[in-house]
């Protein structure tokens with residue numbers, strides 16, 4: 001097992017989650033489609049890739065699309081068809097697919113009108129395009145389709161002309177494919193930006209209500225220690241039991257990503273800065289991590305996804321990161337009341353934001369108190385916005 005911090009892990013680098021894989025695979029085989037809700041860096045992509053590996057081993061056809069490049073609808077269709085080309089049934093689809101290629105080629109590129117992209121020709125032809133794309137899918141063949149970073153695509157569609165109508169009809173098209181009677185195609189979706197936040201915010205949750213959530217949890221103490229042991233053994237780092245315990249205690253919320261980050265930082269401090277591996281190195285590594293870039297995306301996503309409420313989300317988080325044991329709703333109401341005078345609006349905005357921040361993995365609610373899910377993220381936030 002290599003120490004990897006960033007890109008999804010595959011093969012031997014994937015640790016644990018055996019029971020979860022068995023369970024999720026059972027759900028898929030039973031006919032369910034799954035969304036892995038959003039909390040960032042939980043290991044969603046790695047988990048989904050592992051499921052694809054399992055599906056492939058059992059003879060399923062697999063289709064995997066990463067939509068993080070912020071492509072629009074037409075490019076989405078093109079990459080979907082590209083992926084289908086690798087499927088075993090492609091030969092029999094050649095005629096239908098070349099018709100679709102012809103159609104796609106004819107569509108004139110969109111043009112910019114101020115901030116907004118206008119794509120008249122696409123709008124005129126898209127119904128036909130989606131109809132033809134549907135016909136390329138073989139519902140009699142067991143197939144697992146994985147869409148990663150799905151919300152990036154949805155955001156792209158909604159930000160263009162007539163966005164709400166287009167995103168809604170796109171999601172309805174996809175829903176029809178999923179609920180087709182007798183279909184052997186199963187779908188998994190994940191996104192580092194909450195799909196459920198997006199559909200809820202734009203009042204189109206019904207378009208995805210046929211899909212079950214599957215939430216990946218952080219590692220428990222035992223699994224975290226086992227992962228640290230394996231990393232230490234495979235990478236020749238002398239991590240004593242005492243140090244392993246100290247890492248797990250310090251992190252408290254042990255995502256495999258956080259364990260990897262701590263392990264990597266300790267290896268660096270030991271091998272390059274020649275620090276002894278003891279209790280103090282854990283503190284040093286932790287303090288280094290909270291001042292680095294690893295959590296910048298948590299800041300950026302609020303700016304990108306929370307729209308007009310982003311500034312209030314920052315205000316709330318800035319306060320909550322200073323209260324280790326959590327903040328009461330009344331306290332948060334008081335803080336926002338400086339900016340929002342209307343009581344009904346204030347309560348609505350706070351409820352929406354708490355729902356989104358919990359969904360996106362920033363906060364948890366415990367006994368009526370709102371606190372950061374991860375001490376590491378909380379200390380990063382404090383370091384960046386308060387200190």
Ligand SMILES: Nc1ncnc2c1ncn2[C@@H]1O[C@H](COP(=O)(O)OP(=O)(O)OP(=O)(O)O)[C@@H](O)[C@H]1O
Nearest residue numbers: 004006007015040041042043044045046192256257
């Ligand atoms: N099962 C695992 N075993 C070991 N490390 C893991 C595992 N899952 C995730 N990681 C660690 O977490 C990092 C992020 O994993 P991954 O990209 O799968 O998460 P993600 O939830 O898809 O992230 P994002 O929200 O940014 O898309 C990996 O680079 C790796 O360090």
Ligand SMILES: [Mg+2]
Nearest residue numbers: 044045148192
């Ligand atoms: Mg991912």
